[in-house]
Amino acid sequence: MQMSHDVLLQAYQTMRTIREFEERIHIENTTGDIPGFVHLYAGEEAIATGVCMNLNKDDYIASTHRGHGHCIAKGCDVKAMMKEIYGRSTGLCGGKGGSMHIADLEKGMLGANAIVGGAPPLAIGAALSAKTLGDGRVAVAFSGDGASNQGTVFEAINMAVVLSLPVLFVFENNGYGEGTGHDYAVGSGDIAGRCAGFGLPAQKVDGTDFFAVQKAASKAIERARAGGEPSVIECQAVRFFGHFEGDPQLYRSKDEIESLREHSDCLKLFRSAVCADGQVQGNQLDAIDEYVAQLIDEAVSEAQSAPFPDASEVLTDVYKSYL
Amino acid sequence: MQMSHDVLLQAYQTMRTIREFEERIHIENTTGDIPGFVHLYAGEEAIATGVCMNLNKDDYIASTHRGHGHCIAKGCDVKAMMKEIYGRSTGLCGGKGGSMHIADLEKGMLGANAIVGGAPPLAIGAALSAKTLGDGRVAVAFSGDGASNQGTVFEAINMAVVLSLPVLFVFENNGYGEGTGHDYAVGSGDIAGRCAGFGLPAQKVDGTDFFAVQKAASKAIERARAGGEPSVIECQAVRFFGHFEGDPQLYRSKDEIESLREHSDCLKLFRSAVCADGQVQGNQLDAIDEYVAQLIDEAVSEAQSAPFPDASEVLTDVYKSYL
Amino acid sequence: MPQKTYRQAINEALRSEMQRDPGVIILGEDVAGGAGCAGEEDAYGGALGVTKGLIGEFGQSRVIDTPITESAIVGAAAGAAMTGLRPVAELMFVDFLGVCFDQIFNQAAKFRYMFGGKAKTPLVLRTMIGAGFRAAAQHSQTLYHLFTAVPGLKCVVPSNAYDAKGLLIQAIRDDDPVVFFEHKVLYDTTDDVPDEAYSIPFGEANLVREGNDVTMVALSRMVHFAAEAADSLAQEGISVEVLDPRTTSPLDEDSIIESVEKTGRLVIVDESAKRCGLASDIAGMVSQKAFSALKTGIIQITPPHTPVPFSPVLEDAWIPSVDGIKQAVHELAKH
């Protein structure tokens, strides 16, 4: 399936927005203004974008601790996200969640998740809702390579197979779980392979190649939507920053990141692919770059001047109603 | 490898002891004298026996809620077991554990386990001890087909692969987890296959065929002992009684058990195999049957007349030392 | 009024809410039983028969047998609850929380707060508690204290069939995650239970027995022991007021305090933990909020700080007893 010009530009804009968002947080983080643990998605943009562009607004995604990219790709407001990350009252979660818990239920974004392996069981629940209500929605669970060793993940996969749930499990294999290598931690080293053993189609794709991700995801999501069949996609990914902001990354070789940024940057790869065959003009992409830079600039300055919540709000939102 | 005459008789005696133990508990249970939940192993004797006969006394096994067979095969005293099941003070655990928690650490039997999926993580711990201390021991974890859907089981398998631990995971696939069929609950329907995806050899054998189990287990245990490599064996098994004593078994077809007892009784199959080629005489086996019947008879009557613990013992054995 | 068992009452509550709201589904291990087997469907109807008959009326799509996979069960329920269903998940024994606690305590319980008030998680987790079945250390625990401690959860501990029905209906209609603790020894106890649906609000204690000398707060099965002790003490001229909070979160602090203000003496009878359990929770609350009403120390009657033993002799010694309760009251009455 050929993508339209508009769709290509939109995909690029999503990827660029994620990249800019993360690069900027990396910079702003050094000032100490951003509270707490922040895990950046830069380098993996093609995955969130390639997957989520196949989803409708009312489809569901369940995310990880490294969730900014998934949020943006699913359509969350970047300014409200930035405010949340800064802990402000006008943030997406009123400042109560922060980077690791951004959620936007109206956009079908069921939350970043600070528990590794926390999301897949929730995603099958969303898929169960879709199946029960017969509303044709699908759910996507994102997990890392490290998460592929967590029991909850296999439980969710097995249950999705048993109940024929419309769900896609996406593994973002960026080679590391914190400072531990995928090759060490994942017995067999083959995430797609071990998932396939649970009785569902599981495919490996190059996660720096937007088109490859999009194609695989589109097929899997169509399958889910049509017949409630789950599947797995393992995306080989690269991570440009540390595990979390502040990580000295001693476990990586000196030139690894430089080389990744040079050769495995999904944005660069996208640009050369679409410009090479003349589908898109370079200056159209430049315009997007500029637009996005401006947007993120605004997002940061608005976030920095947004009000903090009132201390009394610590007591609200625990229950819908209680005593 | 040909088994000696003595070894064959010993294997038969172990299987017969398990069978008699379980058949007798089934009968005694109707009197209401046996407290609590009891899960019988009858039908699966060839597995515990075929596996444990390859183990030394100081090797380890970690078992399930259906643990009597594993205990007997690992050399636990049947009279002390029976007393434990009756809740008596001279039982293997002083009456504190009961059927679901029989253990005998001196025999390397690390406990039945009332949590489905509870044992495999413990077994890798025992294997880690063996590896760390370099004492050449190995560990075996028994699990059911139902347990093969529990996350803890995959975590243990993956960790065994990652750390190269001398452990064997045995799945006893008796077709049911309580009243839910293996074909329904296990995505892909292939336990060995899904385990293989974690990067270790996984083999399927006929669990009613003592020789097949013994051969596969012997190879796997040798491999573990030699090089610390884990493996998996899935044994197709049959269960002669209900999930627990008292189970009306409505989920089974009317003639299933009869047919299993007729065609898939590991004891009958063993007898005809060894008698057919003249390795063993039928009357030698008959003598064992008689000896075992007598032993279990004594076990039951001794258990029935053994003293209950003193109520004050409720407070002991919580800590080695406390305050 | 018709007499029904605690088991039937729970079954009726499920049936009536499933009839009322197509978004109510049930999922768990063997909640029907027989899936993938040659024999009967609905072979189990739950480990102790509580959900029997529901699959016949509502079908496999609403009464869902699952593999043995508690994290996926509870997580699926949490995910389904935040996306439009009202799932009733079953954790067969509360003792199994150790393999799935994350999905209820870190996920379902916290969605609303973490997401700034935007999530609604109308999930019910039904589970079985209690000693008395000779089911030993891993199948006999009363662990509602672990859930009561978790902000975002509501905890229901029905002591009789009437309450079980009304509280479960309330739980299913409630928009917050609720954990519903059924005591296994109570399933065959009977009570007057109306056929029609009714709900009992959370946070309202039941005054089981009026009295003037001592307030006795008891939970779940212990309510019966407390009432029995109170009857016997009445014959000795000691008038005991028995209160059943019915929910531990929210807790009806007002009713407890009011009663203590009348009697000046408090005994708490609870099968959950001796340490950080409900008895100490209630004692701590009263010693802060109603200290001046107390004439003497608060007595907590709980099991000892040990696992649940198997042997009948030991298990019987482990469970709080009517005699133990009476003895404690005699002690109190001296002051």
Added chain:
Amino acid sequence: MPQKTYRQAINEALRSEMQRDPGVIILGEDVAGGAGCAGEEDAYGGALGVTKGLIGEFGQSRVIDTPITESAIVGAAAGAAMTGLRPVAELMFVDFLGVCFDQIFNQAAKFRYMFGGKAKTPLVLRTMIGAGFRAAAQHSQTLYHLFTAVPGLKCVVPSNAYDAKGLLIQAIRDDDPVVFFEHKVLYDTTDDVPDEAYSIPFGEANLVREGNDVTMVALSRMVHFAAEAADSLAQEGISVEVLDPRTTSPLDEDSIIESVEKTGRLVIVDESAKRCGLASDIAGMVSQKAFSALKTGIIQITPPHTPVPFSPVLEDAWIPSVDGIKQAVHELAKH
């Protein structure tokens, strides 16, 4: 005496016990870091650097990086402990107990009892607690109440570097399963810490500060807040005795009661849960065992019954404060 951080003190305890006993091993996620990577070994040394340097001295066979697989970590430690090792497993954040609680609470904690006294399970589970890092609802909890409630476990809550070293050495030498709770905000606090190994027995409270008017029991980080409040109150002429139990299980009931018998007033400051937490546990114990010594109600100072919020403003409001403590004491002192 040399000044060392809480982090260093813990590291020293591990090092000295590993030198002393070859059966002591460490396992957990990134306890070294760098396994299977191109860069440095020991890249992490634990998420917050506590185990740094140990792999260099003891090698990969005794400082074991694991996959992200908490049930396997804790279970392996439990299995290893019952077969001859003294494993020190790390659960990076206590908030992750939800994916592995079974192996500690149903397995390790109960072996000895279930097996009739025949098992010995010398396991230490080190884990991180506490708010103050803006780490939000799933990385900031103080959950030792959930473990204290479990018979068979011992629970250690060191409030300073000196205690951390002595208590961890004790924990490793102990023959029962011990959970060791490190407060993340304390890692950089310093104290006099001897170079040599020493152990501090469990169940012995530390008298942080003597006083006559009010007894204040505080745990972990809250000990510092309590001491600060006490200093300030002293200047107003209110003499506060501060006690740090150091272990919640066993709990030094005697020292608490003795102090309350002297002062007649009790405040408990604790970061664990408001419901069924340590504050109510201690209040309940005192209201049963030392009621007659009390001149007024027991005050519990805890966080509210809410998850931990992210935003600094909210998190600061969530954590008990020195001002809040002082206010409570003013309240008390009126009686």
